[in-house]
Amino acid sequence: MRLLLNGNEAAAHAARLARVEVLASYPITPAAPVMEKITQFIAEGTMRCNFVRVESDHSAMAAALGATMAGARSFLITNSQGLAYMSEVLYHTSGLRQPVVMAVVNRALAAPHSRFPEHGDVVAQETSGWIQIFCENNQEVLDSIIQAFRLGEDEQVRLPVMVNYEGYIQSHTRETVDMPEQEKIDAFLPLVRRPVLDVDNPLAVNTVTGPELYMDYKYHQDAALQRAGTLLGEISEAYGAVTGRNWGGAVTGYRLEDAEVVLVTMGSLVSTARIAVDALRAAGEKAGLLKIRLFRPFPAEAVREMLKPARAVVALDKNIVYGAGGALGRELRAALYGFTNVPVYSYILGLGGRDVGVEDLTAIYRQVNEGLAAGKFPALYQWYGL
Amino acid sequence: MAAKELPVVPSARPGTMAAADMSRLREQRPVIDMGKCNLCRECLLYCPDAALREDKNEIKVYLQFCKGCGICALECPTQAITMVGEYAGNRGFIDK
Ligand code: SF4
Numbered sequence: 154m155r156l157l158l159n160g161n162e163a164a165a166h167a168a169r170l171a172r173v174e175v176l177a178s179y180p181i182t183p184a185a186p187v188m189e190k191i192t193q194f195i196a197e198g199t200m201r202c203n204f205v206r207v208e209s210d211h212s213a214m215a216a217a218l219g220a221t222m223a224g225a226r227s228f229l230i231t232n233s234q235g236l237a238y239m240s241e242v243l244y245h246t247s248g249l250r251q252p253v254v255m256a257v258v259n260r261a262l263a264a265p266h267s268r269f270p271e272h273g274d275v276v277a278q279e280t281s282g283w284i285q286i287f288c289e290n291n292q293e294v295l296d297s298i299i300q301a302f303r304l305g306e307d308e309q310v311r312l313p314v315m316v317n318y319e320g321y322i323q324s325h326t327r328e329t330v331d332m333p334e335q336e337k338i339d340a341f342l343p344l345v346r347r348p349v350l351d352v353d354n355p356l357a358v359n360t361v362t363g364p365e366l367y368m369d370y371k372y373h374q375d376a377a378l379q380r381a382g383t384l385l386g387e388i389s390e391a392y393g394a395v396t397g398r399n400w401g402g403a404v405t406g407y408r409l410e411d412a413e414v415v416l417v418t419m420g421s422l423v424s425t426a427r428i429a430v431d432a433l434r435a436a437g438e439k440a441g442l443l444k445i446r447l448f449r450p451f452p453a454e455a456v457r458e459m460l461k462p463a464r465a466v467v468a469l470d471k472n473i474v475y476g477a478g479g480a481l482g483r484e485l486r487a488a489l490y491g492f493t494n495v496p497v498y499s500y501i502l503g504l505g506g507r508d509v510g511v512e513d514l515t516a517i518y519r520q521v522n523e524g525l526a527a528g529k530f531p532a533l534y535q536w537y538g539l
Numbered sequence: 540m541a542a543k544e545l546p547v548v549p550s551a552r553p554g555t556m557a558a559a560d561m562s563r564l565r566e567q568r569p570v571i572d573m574g575k576c577n578l579c580r581e582c583l584l585y586c587p588d589a590a591l592r593e594d595k596n597e598i599k600v601y602l603q604f605c606k607g608c609g610i611c612a613l614e615c616p617t618q619a620i621t622m623v624g625e626y627a628g629n630r631g632f633i634d635k
């Protein structure tokens with residue numbers, strides 16, 4: 154069945170198809186319509202789920218964590234200030250290895266106050282130990298949320314997952330979305346229950362841990378996060394076998410064969426960049442695109458192999474890590490260092506909802522080519538579109 | 540070196556903390572004057588570590604659990620509990 158859905162509706166349908174049992178969320182723009190849609194499903198009787206009304210995003214995260222520890226499949230939504238407010242509990246959730254899934258409808262952080270999209274909110278949580286998936290369109294939102302449960306709940310992983318899509322550009326824009334049949338999703342995503350809070354088997358959870366054990370716990374947590382990178386590829390394939398759609402795991406290339414200048418980005422800008430690459434190719438340019446679907450764990454090894462033949466790498470970041478540059482620019486340099494000498498051009502753009510169109514990406518492409526021709530070493534990062 | 544094997548969810552069986560001896564971190568210990576005690580059991584209720592027990596009409600302190608917080612002494616309605624220093628030696632600046 155094909156429906157015309159915005160990103161928020163697609164996320165709500167994904168939660169329904171995943172048979173989410175607990176939704177704990179606090180309303181925030183532009184993510185709130187996801188919870189409105191889910192409560193509508195509950196009211197209609199098309200979804201069996203407990204909606205926990207909470208007084209803040211911090212409590213929402215704590216409630217979802219507690220529900221998962223009691224063995225329920227839990228989901229929540231937030232963005233920007235709400236995500237920042239949750240930050241403390243994000244670390245508890247990953248450290249306690251609980252596979253909560255959260256839709257993050259990316260929006261800029263204050264100050265100044267903004268309601269518009271960018272990735273600064275989620276990049277600020279890059280060290281929280283959560284798996285972070287980025288989606289370029291509403292179909293990918295639906296498919297990725299379903300995959301996120303299977304990924305996070307896998308015995309080898311057991312970690313929480315953020316599924317990211319941008320406010321308005323995705324959350325409030327309708328596209329045709331193919332709705333997989335419930336039976337297919339049930340077969341793809343069997344319910345996994347691992348209750349930690351069990352009256353028959355009492356445990357002291359989250360105990361004070363001294364220097365003799367803390368580091369070992371963190372080692373295991375990081376190893377589990379790294380395993381999620383490989384596993385996403387297998388899960389995407391399995392999902393493709395069921396629905397006919399394979400989003401290609403952690404990272405995918407577009408027209409990379411013989412590409413000399415490769416644009417690298419994530420989220421909605423991927424779709425724009427694909428059109429820009431087509432336009433540049435039509436004009437005889439050797440442009441390519443690398444789509445980062447998985448930002449955490451960062452698929453460094455795959456990125457290295459795929460960017461090896463490039464003459465220039467262009468990181469397009471809708472975020473600014475103050476004083477350090479764009480998150481992707483930084484990751485790409487770290488992954489490529491010592492592997493190739495390819496220059497990384499790092500652009501900060503599209504912050505706080507400033508529009509980035511195809512013409513902007515072709516303009517950046519030209520700037521990069523001029524820089525290459527002049528043999529200049531690229532700046533650590535530069536701002537585009539001021 | 541390999542990382543130690545641990546439960547996936549950081550957790551411990553109940554009673555793990557009871558295995559830890561509190562004596563090394565206690566500055567003071569409660570001493571109970573049974574002449575003043577009326578066995579009201581307030582101290583048992585207030586002690587955060589359940590370090591006090593009643594045994595044959597006598598209040599006893601289990602010193603492996605007592606952390607020396609003094610709450611029992613503060614709450615005792617008959618002032619039967621006195622906190623006594625664990626360390627009787629020199630204090631403060633050591634002049635060589
Ligand atoms: S000093 Fe504190 S820990 Fe010790 S017995 Fe009294 S109340 Fe309990």
Ligand code: SF4
Nearest residue numbers: 576577579580582615
């Ligand atoms: S609170 Fe004081 S009087 Fe009451 S039982 Fe304890 S020691 Fe005795």
